[in-house]
Amino acid sequence: MFSKLAVPLVISISVTPLILVLYLKNRRKQKQVKDTDCIKCIFITARNSDCRNHLMNNYTCSPSCSMTYLIEILKFLKSAKQTISLCMYMLTLDSVYETLVEAHNSAINVRVIADSEMSRNTSSKIISLKSKGIPVKMQPLDGSLMHHKFCLIDETDVLSGKLFFGSTNLTLQGLSSNWDQIIFTNKYSIIKRFSEEFEYLWQELN
Ligand SMILES: *[C@@H]1O[C@H](CO)[C@@H](O)[C@H](O)[C@H]1NC(C)=O
Ligand SMILES: *[C@@H]1O[C@H](CO)[C@@H](O)[C@H](O)[C@H]1NC(C)=O
Numbered sequence: 344m345f346s347k348l349a350v351p352l353v354i355s356i357s358v359t360p361l362i363l364v365l366y367l368k369n370r371r372k373q374k375q376v377k378d379t380d381c382i383k384c385i386f387i388t389a390r391n392s393d394c395r396n397h398l399m400n401n402y403t404c405s406p407s408c409s410m411t412y413l414i415e416i417l418k419f420l421k422s423a424k425q426t427i428s429l430c431m432y433m434l435t436l437d438s439v440y441e442t443l444v445e446a447h448n449s450a451i452n453v454r455v456i457a458d459s460e461m462s463r464n465t466s467s468k469i470i471s472l473k474s475k476g477i478p479v480k481m482q483p484l485d486g487s488l489m490h491h492k493f494c495l496i497d498e499t500d501v502l503s504g505k506l507f508f509g510s511t512n513l514t515l516q517g518l519s520s521n522w523d524q525i526i527f528t529n530k531y532s533i534i535k536r537f538s539e540e541f542e543y544l545w546q547e548l549n
């Protein structure tokens with residue numbers, strides 16, 4: 344009786360920790376992949392000063408060309424399956440405008456928070472976005488700047504949620520003349536915080 348039970352008992356006692364260790368090791372590996380693999384940084388500096396024309400002519404001079412960066416941004420926006428939540432101080436780029444309208448027309452939930460002062464600028468695309476039916480909100484004209492520059496994609500989806508944030512306006516100058524950066528990430532803990540802030544602002548604003 345005793346020996347009949349002892350064999351499975353010994354086996355399960357020795358195998359269980361092994362399975363647990365393998366499981367935890369695998370989980371850590373998956374976590375590391377998600378945390379590090381899809382972080383990408385774009386830096387705009389003096390080497391981009393000739394790239395203004397490249398942005399205007401859709402020409403790519405190098406991997407660090409402003410046009411390469413714009414293509415990266417457009418690819419990011421076009422990858423949205425459910426939502427685009429954009430918070431942007433200044434937006435003048437036609438291709439970004441067109442991509443947002445295209446997404447909106449494909450039943451993607453596009454929402455934009457913009458700066459009220461910047462939106463009055465004739466080169467700004469914010470009023471045009473509004474006229475295409477995209478919901479836009481702005482901060483009260485109280486002297487504060489809606490200075491954020493970030494964009495969430497499919498942020499309620501833990502697996503496919505994405506974010507870019509940084510200092511760069513979506514303008515010709517932002518991508519070619521200023522010294523700025525954009526960070527792309529799929530790290531969910533950051534996405535979650537930006538998403539919470541976006542929803543908070545969206546509730547607060549008219
Ligand atoms: C740039 O040119 C490529 C190839 O002709 C085209 O597919 C793409 O839509 C163009 N992009 C912009 C932003 O005009
Ligand atoms: C619009 O913004 C640009 C810079 O992006 C600036 O040069 C221009 O003076 C502004 N126009 C108006 C009417 O404020």
Ligand SMILES: *[C@@H]1O[C@H](CO)[C@@H](O)[C@H](O)[C@H]1NC(C)=O
Pocket residue numbers: 432433510511512514517521
């Ligand atoms: C963004 O664009 C505005 C308007 O052109 C400009 O005043 C500002 O310096 C730009 N850069 C940042 C980081 O806001």
Ligand SMILES: [Zn+2]
Pocket residue numbers: 393394397402403404405407408409410
């Ligand atoms: Zn270039």
